[in-house]
Amino acid sequence: MNKLAEHKRQRIDELTARTAEGGGVSLFRDAGRRLLRNPTAIVGATIILLFLVIAIFAPLVAPHDPVQRFPELTKDLTVDTIPGPTAGHPFGSDPLGRDFMSRMIYGARQTMFVGVLATTIGLLLGVLLGGVAGAAGGWIDVVIMRFTDVMLALPSLLLAITLVALASQSTQWTVIMAVAIVNVPIFARLLRGSMLAQRESDHVLAARALGVKRRHIVTRHMLPNSLTAVIVQATLTFAVAILDAAALSFLGLGDPDINRAEWGLMLGVDGVRYFEVRPELAYFPALAIILVALGFTLLGEGMREALDPKNRR
């Protein structure tokens, strides 16, 4: 009898000691640990990191200026010949006599730029709309949700095509905004759904019972809890964004600047136009787009797996 009581006390001491020293594991540290153990996420992150390094150090890595036309390349340009690899130009020429390798390297920068901006703008607008809808409820919620319904009435790429086609003149910003706006309703619905689910949850009820201000509950308790879902969605959106941008370029709705080295533009305009003359002009940017899109999809799915509270230990 005594022995059992002794054992119980010991066990309780052990448990309190463990809780005190660890203080439990913080959400983010735990998430980070599980992310590092997830092979899908690691492979995705590695691919992205590689391209990110190329993008950041493009001026150091690229052998030439991406917009300069080289006389040694332009002299061999005809309607159906584009110079292939030569001594100074390992990937050969593009249709305007520019160094193709340098354009591919700078392309990492431009493509990431388009993807990051389109995703961020879509995320911010979506989170704003969804957050307001979820926090306010009532008629504000109804109006915002009906608005997202209207945007979701068209498949996303068609909506992007519509937005660009209805703009009077296409620039790089038209493309970025169109691809961003397409994702706004998705982020808005995601965040609103998550906030509605939390409104009746224990931690929010507890905070409300303690008399915490509404704004404080929304910013400190509800938004951080919805964050993982939004981040995962943003990662997956990035892949879609660069694919959509490439599709717009292919349809002639892309950036009209002929100097811009962006993979989607290189693939969608010159790549397909000269497919029979020099397929590398399509192969290389396509491969780069596939790899980056794959990287973000893998990272997103790995994150979804790792950050799922059901898998939390």
Next chain:
Amino acid sequence: MLKVVSRRLIQLFITLLALMTLIFFWLRSLPGGPVDALLGERATPETRERLIRALGYDEPIWVQYGHFLKNVVTGNFGNSIRTGEPVMDVIGRSFPATVELAVAAMIIAIGLGVPLGYLAARHRGRALDNATIILTLVGISIPIFFLGYLLKDWLTQSVHVFPPSGRISTGMDNTDVTGLFVLDGLLTREFDASADALWHLVLPAFTLATIPLAIIIRITRASVLDVLDADYIRTAEAKGLRNPTVRKRHVLRNALLPVVTIIGLQTGALLAGAVLTEKVYNWGGLGTLITDSISGSRDYPVLQALILLAAVVFIVVNLVVDLSYAVIDPRVRV
């Protein structure tokens, strides 16, 4: 059931009205409006005036909006700026081509996707499963217009297996009944025309099917895995039901529910993908019509009608999918 359908139809109507309203005011809020976009910068003031009067843009905006709504409801979208024909005629002519392409793509996506997803799930963690997953990941990461050019280059230029573009060989004497060439050939017993049209259909349909195929495989796999873990499967196996019975009546029936939803959503991918695929293969359907209406000066009347049509198709398909739930899932009785 009837109540749900009518409520959803009213919702659909309001959504479409809001969409058209947004597009109407968007067009008129552009600097210079559609007139400048149509004429370019070199237009003389007289031609400008004439066009403004012809399009009714000299009237107050609310009057214009009223006319616009009346026309949309009665299906009168005006005349195409490019060809001068009534918009409905232009669209009617291109519609069957896209229907044929989209249906073929959907048949491929479902016909290959469900069995592949099921097989991958049954061989979970093994080579077949991993290969399938990698293929689907590449499938959703590849720009489909690039895939289209790739297939076209390999199978029509290097090896002459398939025709490179168009819906039917020139000189093929086919009778037009429904506008769906493969079906027409069967109906009129012109089997050579049917076979020829089918041959033209293979590459475009596979290109268009890529994304829905990849997604259907993934969803089927995930859903089958879910069901395989369920208690009622263990029960079915434990009580000695034969394997084929368990698979058909217990696994597949339950696993296919989420797949049905995805098929509805993938109609969207088909509509958008058709624009890209039709441009690659010069298909001459609605996708080609969109491309033609946005290249150079924009054909706004045609564009407006096409946008409305796409939205109607997308929403109606998803409505049908939701309603079919009541039929296939006894738990959802609306």
